[in-house]
């Protein structure tokens with residue numbers, strides 16, 4: 001069976017402007033994939049092309065094995081970036097309607113809608129008109145509407161934006177639940193902590209080009225390991241080593257702590273060993289793992305600024 | 311197909327829930343009810359008696375004016391009498407028509423023939439007023455009405471026609487009544503002075519006194535000494551510019567008197583003049599489109615000619631009210647950003663079709679409700695007039711007319727629906743849409759403006775030309791239906807219309823496809839043309 005999402009050399013121009021430039025990637029079945037990138041990177045454009053709402057200028061896309069997403073629409077769930085609901089319809093009716101458009105029978109759709117609202121904490125709002133829901137609640141309703149037909153592939157464009165921390169947690173739960181049923185999820189976000197917690201795979205795009213594609217661990221490995229040390233003679237013993245590229249006062253502001261940036265592939269244990277051999281009395285020795293946030297800034301920082309000033 | 315159906319279904323249900331829909335449904339029968347009730351209501355309440363002061367500076371002309379007031383008053387009684395008798399004998403009349411196996415249309419034909427034999431082609435038949443097809447006041451000679459004895463006799467005779475169980479007849483209020491000058495104004499005063507003194511009463515600032523009662527003064531007429539001389543004018547004072555019956559009839563009578571005197575001065579016998587003046591050349595009208603032996607044009611044909619106006623109006627209201635609904639919905643979906651989810655579930659064409667069909671169903675529901683309520687009202691009112699009007703409508707509405715209505719409704723609706731949906735898709739707010747709607751509104755006003763004069767020249771150049779322009783084809787062709795336009799034009803314009811509907815659909819679908827995802831300012835016209843050329847959204 002082919003992968004649920006396959007993009008091959010996809011390019012999209014808007015007039016003279018190239019929003020997506022030669023993008024290729026695949027997402028295998030059962031993966032939760034984070035789609036990251038600064039504002040204007042081309043995430044939404046890519047997602048819309050996957051759903052056949054926009055057509056690529058060149059290149060090819062295959063979704064669940066077909067080039068036309070509409071042919072398999074009942075197996076796809078989609079939450080667009082700009083969220084909206086019919087103001088005059090009730091939460092249940094909206095979810096049921098979207099599910100019905102995906103081919104679910106009316107009675108089943110209604111039942112599923114009720115169950116989903118109940119399960120994710122909106123049971124009391126079943127019969128509220130959408131105009132009476134808060135923005136966050138409305139967004140939850142829309143997410144539920146996009147998965148009510150139990151799709152094999154779920155594509156969510158910024159599902160976390162506008163949610164409070166508790167509901168961000170609920171959203172993570174929703175995504176985990178989908179994965180637990182063996183489905184595939186791709187979502188875009190600007191909040192790295194979510195990606196870090198729930199993705200096994202991330203794709204980073206900047207200015208229309210893919211700048212990283214791989215596991216979260218591999219992404220973190222892109223940044224040098226940092227070791228923080230304090231102790232008499234630590235600087236003399238360690239700063240000059242070949243494994244250390246840079247030694248600066250610690251960015252966390254602690255008095256006398258030195259931050260050592262290691263060369264790629266260098267093992268912090270080596271440092272500890274050398275310090276020991278040289279008889280340095282270490283008061284502090286911390287290995288700082290880079291987080292995805294820093295990786296992101298490292299990967300796209302310049303481009304994100306450029307885009308902001310374009 | 312399922313998608314289209316579901317979109318249509320939602321569109322339908324949601325629209326049917328709106329206030330606008332119910333207002334639309336109720337407004338129409340409400341208006342019909344008013345139209346039926348209002349004249350009767352006015353007739354029953356009647357216009358209050360109008361009081362007039364007559365200043366007569368001549369020797370004998372004041373008497374002529376007074377005669378006229380009597381005449382108007384008696385005609386009013388006559389109208390009331392006729393209605394009263396008509397209503398009281400409605401059942402009898404219907405029974406009679408049934409016995410003689412004649413329908414409303416035939417009755418009208420007979421009436422017309424009767425009038426022709428009487429050489430009274432000046433008398434008008436009002437087919438929509440079964441209680442007063444012709445006004446008795448128009449038929450009875452004025453001398454007879456003015457003669458007190460004859461008038462009393464006539465009234466007695468008429469009332470004796472009433473069935474025994476009929477309610478008693480009460481005479482309506484006088485139409486006009488002459489009141490004398492109040493005591494503090496002397497007839498000796500000059501005209502100017504009297505005018506000045508009466509002004510506050512005529513303006514309604516003060517109530518006028520007639521003996522003990524206080525009344526509103528309607529008018530004052532000053533008849534000068536030599537009123538019949540060409541250089542002498544009657545002076546007529548009144549705040550009410552609408553009710554000119556009194557002045558008209560007085561002027562007519564005085565002119566008649568002037569002519570009489572002139573005839574006798576020149577030694578011409580006035581009865582000879584009257585006889586000569588009554589000579590009329592008459593015509594029989596034929597319509598080559600009608601079946602052989604039946605080509606004569608009767609009153610029914612004339613009604614038929616104008617009947618489509620009702621349809622055109624209904625067509626217009628229906629098409630634009632529901633196309634407007636579509637515009638609003640599209641804009642709502644767009645500004646609420648729902649479109650994108652929809653587009654992940656169906657194609658733009660399916661969405662467009664679904665919406666248009668759903669709203670069409672709303673329109674059909676509305677029309678059925680209208681027709682239903684019309685029938686309801688007629689049944690409810692089940693008075694003689696209701697069945698009469700229903701009968702008349704049935705006689706006039708041919709299957710072709712109905713078929714035409716259905717066809718032009720559907721074709722016209724789809725034409726404008728696609729247009730409006732396209733516009734809706736490029737606008738984010740109703741306000742933005744108004745910029746595009748303004749020129750369209752102008753286009754839409756044309757059939758309304760031409761609606762009433764097309765029947766008078768149904769196959770003229772204007773009508774023919776307008777028929778070929780798809781914006782107007784449904785209305786203008788509907789308008790012309792009764793006049794049997796050439797077959798070539800019927801099928802030709804229908805074809806052009808259908809092709810245009812297809813074209814509008816293609817263009818709209820394309821604009822819709824690009825427009826619905828677009829945010830920000832609506833595009834300029836040039837940009838739109840660019841969209842049409844581009845192949846992908």
Ligand SMILES: Nc1ncnc2c1ncn2[C@@H]1O[C@H](COP(=O)(O)OP(=O)(O)OP(=O)(O)O)[C@@H](O)[C@H]1O
Pocket residue numbers: 014017019037038039040041042043044045046081828
């Ligand atoms: N319909 C369009 N017409 C013209 N340009 C467009 C259109 N849609 C997107 N763009 C441009 O394409 C680029 C990518 O936009 P896109 O919406 O894909 O970014 P994104 O990665 O989703 O950004 P964000 O994080 O802000 O949502 C932007 O520079 C944007 O201005």
Ligand SMILES: [Mg+2]
Pocket residue numbers: 043044045081157
């Ligand atoms: Mg985006």
